[in-house]
Amino acid sequence: xxxxxxxxxxxxxxxxxxxxxxxxxxxxxxxxxxxxxxxxxxxxxxxxxxxxxxxxxxxxxxxxxxxxxxxxxxxxxxxxxxxxxxxxxxxxxxxxxxxxxxxxxxxxxxxxxxxxxxxxxxxxxxxxxxxxxxxxxxxxxxxxxxxxxxxxxxxxxxxxxxxxxxxxxxxxxxxxxxxxxxxxxxxxxxxxxxxxxxxxxxxxxxxxxxxxxxxxxxxxxxxx
Amino acid sequence: xxxxxxxxxxxxxxxxxxxxxxxxxxxxxxxxxxxxxxxxxxxxxxxxxxxxxxxxxxxxxxxxxxxxxxxxxxxxxxxxxxxxxxxxxxxxxxxxxxxxxxxxxxxxxxxxxxxxxxxxxxxxxxxxxxxxxxxxxxxxxxxxxxxxxxxxxxxxxxxxxxxxxxxxxxxxxxxxxxxxxxxxxxxxxxxxxxxxxxxxxxxxxxxxxxxxxxxxxxxxxxxx
Numbered sequence: 290x291x292x293x294x295x296x297x298x299x300x301x302x303x304x305x306x307x308x309x310x311x312x313x314x315x316x317x318x319x320x321x322x323x324x325x326x327x328x329x330x331x332x333x334x335x336x337x338x339x340x341x342x343x344x345x346x347x348x349x350x351x352x353x354x355x356x357x358x359x360x361x362x363x364x365x366x367x368x369x370x371x372x373x374x375x376x377x378x379x380x381x382x383x384x385x386x387x388x389x390x391x392x393x394x395x396x397x398x399x400x401x402x403x404x405x406x407x408x409x410x411x412x413x414x415x416x417x418x419x420x421x422x423x424x425x426x427x428x429x430x431x432x433x434x435x436x437x438x439x440x441x442x443x444x445x446x447x448x449x450x451x452x453x454x455x456x457x458x459x460x461x462x463x464x465x466x467x468x469x470x471x472x473x474x475x476x477x478x479x480x481x482x483x484x485x486x487x488x489x490x491x492x493x494x495x496x497x498x499x500x501x502x503x504x505x506x507x508x509x510x511x512x513x
Numbered sequence: 514x515x516x517x518x519x520x521x522x523x524x525x526x527x528x529x530x531x532x533x534x535x536x537x538x539x540x541x542x543x544x545x546x547x548x549x550x551x552x553x554x555x556x557x558x559x560x561x562x563x564x565x566x567x568x569x570x571x572x573x574x575x576x577x578x579x580x581x582x583x584x585x586x587x588x589x590x591x592x593x594x595x596x597x598x599x600x601x602x603x604x605x606x607x608x609x610x611x612x613x614x615x616x617x618x619x620x621x622x623x624x625x626x627x628x629x630x631x632x633x634x635x636x637x638x639x640x641x642x643x644x645x646x647x648x649x650x651x652x653x654x655x656x657x658x659x660x661x662x663x664x665x666x667x668x669x670x671x672x673x674x675x676x677x678x679x680x681x682x683x684x685x686x687x688x689x690x691x692x693x694x695x696x697x698x699x700x701x702x703x704x705x706x707x708x709x710x711x712x713x714x715x716x717x718x719x720x721x722x723x724x725x726x727x728x729x730x731x732x733x734x735x736x737x
Contacts, residue, residue: 334606335662336613353605357581357612362605381577381586382558388581389560392619438559 291316294330294341296323297497298406298466300398301356301391302340303459308360308452309342310490312369316342324410330354356391360452372452383446386438386453393431394460400424405467409502428464432475439477458485462494468505472513479513487511515540518554518565520547521721522630522690524622525580525615526564527683532584532676533566534714536593540566548634554578580615584676596676607670610662610677617655618684624648629691633726652688656699663701682709686718692729696737703737711735 293309293316295302309316321327321339330341337354342362344351353359364372373380401424404416435457438445445453461482464470472479485491495509507513517533517540519526533540545551545563554565561578566586568575577583588596597604625648628640659681662669669677685706688694696703709715719733731737 334609335665336658337609349602351602351605353602354609355612358605358608361585361608362601365604366601377586377590378573378575378577380589381575381582384582384585385558385561385578388579434560441559 290345292343292345293318294321294327294339294343296320296339297494298402298463298499299323299339300394300402300456300460300463303463303494304356304452304456305340305342305359306493307455307459307490308363308372310493311372311450311455311488312363312367314363314367314369322410356456360387364452372450372455374447374449374451376447379447379449379451383451383453386446387451387456390435390453390456390460393434397424397428397431397464398460401428401469402463402467405469409499425469428469429471429474432470432478436475436478439481444481454481454485458482458491459494462486462491466497466499466504466508467502468507483511483513514569516567516569517542518545518551518563518567520544520563521718522626522687522723523547523563524618524626524680524684524687527687527718528580528676528680529564529566529583530717531679531683531714532587532596534717535596535674535679535712536587536591538587538591538593546634580680584611588676596674596679598671598673598675600671603671603673603675607675607677610670611675611680614659614677614680614684617658621648621652621655621688622684625652625693626687626691629693633723649693652693653695653698656694656702660699660702663705668705678705678709682706682715683718686710686715690721690723690728690732691726692731707735707737 291314293305295305295318319327321330323338326339330337330339333341333352333354340356340359341352341354342359353362360372373383400420404420404424408414408416435445442448444450445457461470486495515538517529519529519542543551545554547562550563554561554563557565557576557578564580564583565576565578566583577586584596597607624644628644628648632638632640659669666672668674669681685694696706710719
């Protein structure tokens with residue numbers, strides 16, 4: 290049995306949940322937000338943070354922390370559908386874009402998403418409007434880049450779904466909870482996201498609800 | 514035949530050169546600094562940047578960009594020594610720490626290393642002392658973390674050399690060119706680095722020379 294320590298709106302945890310869903314792996318979850326980690330997580334390893342995946346039946350307990358370790362581990366060990374193409378060139382391209390998404394969206398997560406989330410966590414705190422603007426500007430650049438990739442193929446890296454798509458959808462879905470993605474400016478990306486959203490692996494993400502902050506009205510709508 | 518587009522003091526390119534060296538793969542290099550990319554690189558793919566590894570004999574030319582795509586590709590296809598442990602738990606730990614090094618050192622590279630390099634590229638520019646201080650402070654934190662890991666095992670992730678060690682050595686060697694690593698504060702890390710430096714894969718990195726900026730005197734010294 291697998292257990293995932295995560296926080297529902299963290300893009301990294303969302304990527305792992307999508308990968309587990311696509312692989313058809315059952316798992317239980319425990320919450321471990323960055324501002325109040327679950328006490329199990331730092332005990333796994335020096336500097337360990339969520340997302341952390343633990344095999345709770347194995348002895349010693351096998352664990353993997355972080356999207357790179359977890360997703361490559363699943364790809365190597367799970368019997369479910371492949372999330373990296375077989376062809377070496379397409380495989381390299383999927384990993385390049387997966388890494389690109391994680392690096393390029395970090396600024397958006399650190400500013401825009403963090404401000405939105407912290408406003409909710411610390412109720413008396415107003416978001417920093419300069420950081421919101423910086424995050425929104427960075428996000429527009431990332432959307433344009435991803436939209437351009439989709440003009441070439443049906444998915445980001447090649448003609449098949451890969452970890453690059455799951456990583457991008459994981460990030461955008463978190464920003465979309467707060468209505469921060471301007472979908473109408475990026476029509477190819479909007480079409481792709483409608484397809485991603487309709488996958489069974491996406492359902493648990495669309496069911497996430499923060500107490501006191503409801504998502505924007507189109508968050509769960511497959512035809513938005 | 515493999516060709517690597519890189520810039521000698523870029524930590525990402527250094528990791529790829531170390532991985533190729535450990536694998537015993539021959540390769541030619543072309544320089545592609547971030548401020549003046551080689552014209553081949555952006556033609557490889559939308560948003561492609563160095564390091565980029567190209568198989569110049571294959572048709573169509575196989576390429577991989579970025580450390581994640583390149584190193585995983587080498588691990589999957591090269592006959593040389595394994596750079597990830599076989600055991601799944603140790604393998605996950607090596608990937609966690611490899612990812613940690615790249616994410617945690619990004620701030621050091623963007624501030625301290627970039628200021629040092631840009632002072633040399635744009636001769637009339639004085640480095641920004643606030644950015645130098647911020648980078649030096651961040652680097653001290655990273656050194657302490659890595660030193661703590663080495664108290665457990667001979668290498669960062671387990672008892673064997675892995676991509677986590679190569680990634681850390683690649684970053685530290687670039688900072689060390691300018692004398693920015695306070696080795697005496699981190700004795701375990703200093704011992705480990707002396708072992709890393711004495712590996713044959715390290716020799717080309719120790720031979721790198723920027724025009725007009727010589728490295729600190731201990732840069733090539735195996736007993737520093």
